[in-house]
Amino acid sequence: MTKTTAARKKSTNRKPARRQPATRRTPPRHPVIERVAELGVLRLVLVALALICLALMPPAGAAVGYSGWPLVRTVLVPVVAPLVFMVLLLDALMSAVFLADQRGPARRRYARILAVDLVAAGLLLVFWLPFYLALGG
Numbered sequence: 610m611t612k613t614t615a616a617r618k619k620s621t622n623r624k625p626a627r628r629q630p631a632t633r634r635t636p637p638r639h640p641v642i643e644r645v646a647e648l649g650v651l652r653l654v655l656v657a658l659a660l661i662c663l664a665l666m667p668p669a670g671a672a673v674g675y676s677g678w679p680l681v682r683t684v685l686v687p688v689v690a691p692l693v694f695m696v697l698l699l700d701a702l703m704s705a706v707f708l709a710d711q712r713g714p715a716r717r718r719y720a721r722i723l724a725v726d727l728v729a730a731g732l733l734l735v736f737w738l739p740f741y742l743a744l745g746g
Contacts, residue, residue, distance in 0.1 A: 662733060
């Protein structure tokens with residue numbers, strides 16, 4: 610074998626060069642979606658639970674249902690609503706603690722989180738207070 614034949618044989622045994630993966634362009638997101646996304650998944654679930662508690666709130670003085678959807682609306686949701694309220698307040702407290710140590714964009718993020726938590730807790734308090742007052746008297 611000559612040198613050129615050996616060189617050709619070597620070049621045919623080489624693996625083809627790897628192609629660089631194409632960089633994927635992410636489309637720009639709407640600013641509202643950006644702000645909602647920066648809240649985080651767990652906070653979004655917590656706020657969604659608060660909204661569900663508001664949507665399924667029974668009228669004050671409603672008869673208690675012991676089966677089906679009336680059970681959910683008259684027994685389960687009134688039990689879950691104060692728990693969601695307390696977790697919202699706990700999250701607001703932790704956001705205030707983290708807010709004290711942050712600067713710049715992180716500070717604005719925690720300020721938004723604090724505002725969202727307090728608004729959701731305030732809505733729960735305003736709408737559920739007549740229901741709980743009717744239970745006591």
